[in-house]
Amino acid sequence: MSKLFSPVSLGKLDLPNRIIIAPMCQYSAEDGKATAWHTMHLGSLSHSGAGLLILEATAVSPEGRISPRDLGLWNDATEQALANVIHSVKTYSAMPLGIQLAHAGRKASTAVPWHSRVFLRPDEGGWQTVAPSALPYAASDDAPLALSEQQIHTLISSFVEAAKRADRLGFDLVEIHAAHGYLLHQFLSPLANQRTDSYGGSLANRMRLVMEIFRAVREVFPAHKAVGVRISATDGVDGGWDLEQSVELSRALHESGCDFIHVSSGGLSPLQQINPAPNYQVPYAQRIKQEVGITTIAVGLITEPEQAEAIVATGEADAIGLARAILFDPRWPWHAAARLGAQVSAPPQYWRSEPHHVRGIFKQ
Numbered sequence: 001m002s003k004l005f006s007p008v009s010l011g012k013l014d015l016p017n018r019i020i021i022a023p024m025c026q027y028s029a030e031d032g033k034a035t036a037w038h039t040m041h042l043g044s045l046s047h048s049g050a051g052l053l054i055l056e057a058t059a060v061s062p063e064g065r066i067s068p069r070d071l072g073l074w075n076d077a078t079e080q081a082l083a084n085v086i087h088s089v090k091t092y093s094a095m096p097l098g099i100q101l102a103h104a105g106r107k108a109s110t111a112v113p114w115h116s117r118v119f120l121r122p123d124e125g126g127w128q129t130v131a132p133s134a135l136p137y138a139a140s141d142d143a144p145l146a147l148s149e150q151q152i153h154t155l156i157s158s159f160v161e162a163a164k165r166a167d168r169l170g171f172d173l174v175e176i177h178a179a180h181g182y183l184l185h186q187f188l189s190p191l192a193n194q195r196t197d198s199y200g201g202s203l204a205n206r207m208r209l210v211m212e213i214f215r216a217v218r219e220v221f222p223a224h225k226a227v228g229v230r231i232s233a234t235d236g237v238d239g240g241w242d243l244e245q246s247v248e249l250s251r252a253l254h255e256s257g258c259d260f261i262h263v264s265s266g267g268l269s270p271l272q273q274i275n276p277a278p279n280y281q282v283p284y285a286q287r288i289k290q291e292v293g294i295t296t297i298a299v300g301l302i303t304e305p306e307q308a309e310a311i312v313a314t315g316e317a318d319a320i321g322l323a324r325a326i327l328f329d330p331r332w333p334w335h336a337a338a339r340l341g342a343q344v345s346a347p348p349q350y351w352r353s354e355p356h357h358v359r360g361i362f363k364q
Contacts, residue, residue: 003313004305004320005342008051010295011259013172013226015051015096015319016345018312019333020297022262022321023100023175023230025056025066027112032062032072033081039088046093048326049333049344051319054098057177060158063127064103064183067112068120073101073162079169086169092347098173100230101162101217103155105183106131106144106192107267132186132193132200138270152199152209155183156216163217173226173259174217178210180267185232188249189241189268207249211256218257228260228297229253233284236265236272243284247291254294261288262297262321276301279311286316297321305336337361 005017028037045053059065059072072078086097109126110117119141120126130151131144147155163174178184186192187209193200199208210229218227233246250261263285266274274280281300289296298317302308308320326332337344338358346362354362 002309002337002340002342004309004340005337005344008295008319010052010173010226010228012224013096013259017049017051017333018319019050019052019308019336020262020319020321021045021048021050021053021326022297022299022323023054023056023177024323024327025070027067027069029069029071032059032065032070032074032078034071034078034085035081038071038082038085042085042089043092044330045326046089046095046097047347047350048095048330049337049346050095050322050326052096052098052173054100054173054175055171057100057102057104057182058162060101060103060162061155063108063130064105064158066104066108066182067110067117068125069112070104073099073165074158079165083169086171090170094345096172097170098175098226099166099169099171100175100177101159101166102177103158103183105129105186106135106137106141107181131183132195135192135194137181146195149197149199156209156213159213160216160220163221167221167225171225173228174221175262176210176214176217176227176229179230179232179262179264181232181269182267184210184213185241185268188231188245189235191235191237191240191269203245203248207252210249211252214253214258215256226259228258228262228295230262230264232265232267233263233281233288234265234274235268236274237269240268243287246284247288250288250292250294254292258294260295260297260318261285261292262299263288263317264299278303278307282311282316289315289317295319299323305339308336309340334361 129144285296285298299321
């Protein structure tokens with residue numbers, strides 16, 4: 001029996017297997033509104049056989065977008081555009097759907113990746129960025145504005161309103177984005193957060209915003225649905241956010257009812273020293289799982305079925321997240337089921353594609 005293809009629960013959300021499609025920005029929205037690209041992209045992935053599909057980082061406010069082409073969920077227009085996409089996907093797929101709610105902070109206002117992701121100033125289509133402190137991500141960027149406490153309270157409300165919209169749209173899960181150097185990660189790291197008020201200084205103060213947003217979202221998102229947090233376990237820079245602090249944050253979130261931690265790394269500083277290799281982030285998830293007991297999703301150049309099977313079979317993590325690997329091979333779970341002797345769900349329109357040497361992989 002394959003452990004990778006055994007059920008797992010994120011809180012009260014039951015998944016048929018432990019393959020998670022991690023959020024992947026598509027930079028294809030128009031003024032925050034989902035487009036036909038999202039219908040095509042998500043429609044394809046919804047037939048992959050994965051246990052869960054989490055939509056890309058979705059901005060809770062216009063200034064929270066990474067680029068002008070980012071997906072958003074901050075008003076009725078962005079909600080309706082996404083509703084059209086989700087309706088189409090759910091009409092033909094029973095795969096559980098999650099959404100990652102995010103704010104880019106000082107890493108906002110950039111061009112899309114295929115245009116070099118350069119910082120955009122207001123006269124170039126960008127906007128004034130915000131952060132915990134007036135410290136730019138790169139020396140060539142304009143300095144962000146340090147958020148006031150009133151603006152922080154408004155930010156929390158933005159996450160709450162987006163979570164309510166996500167519930168109306170039928171999402172089964174919300175993932176709060178506190179990783180990859182974006183705004184909530186910026187509050188966590190002493191490299192980006194040099195505040196002297198209750199949101200800066202001590203570890204408890206730097207964790208405060210993430211905890212407040214989690215509790216506020218958990219309060220409005222139905223109890224039978226899941227709420228978790230994506231973190232970068234380390235900045236990869238001396239004196240920055242590290243694994244020890246990640247364990248403490250995970251413990252506090254677990255005690256507050258967090259359903260899962262999705263464990264990544266890096267993104268806060270261009271000075272980071274992180275060397276990607278197969279499974280390079282899995283030990284972070286393993287440490288958090290062992291010390292805290294919270295359900296963990298591991299990522300980090302996981303590309304092979306046997307590799308993924310070993311991670312969950314040995315208890316290093318409860319589930320694995322695929323991003324670039326499933327963009328490259330949108331039927332990765334089908335192929336994994338064939339190699340691991342397991343079964344996977346697929347729409348009946350595709351059953352005839354089953355190769356003769358692996359008859360029986362599709363659940364019918």
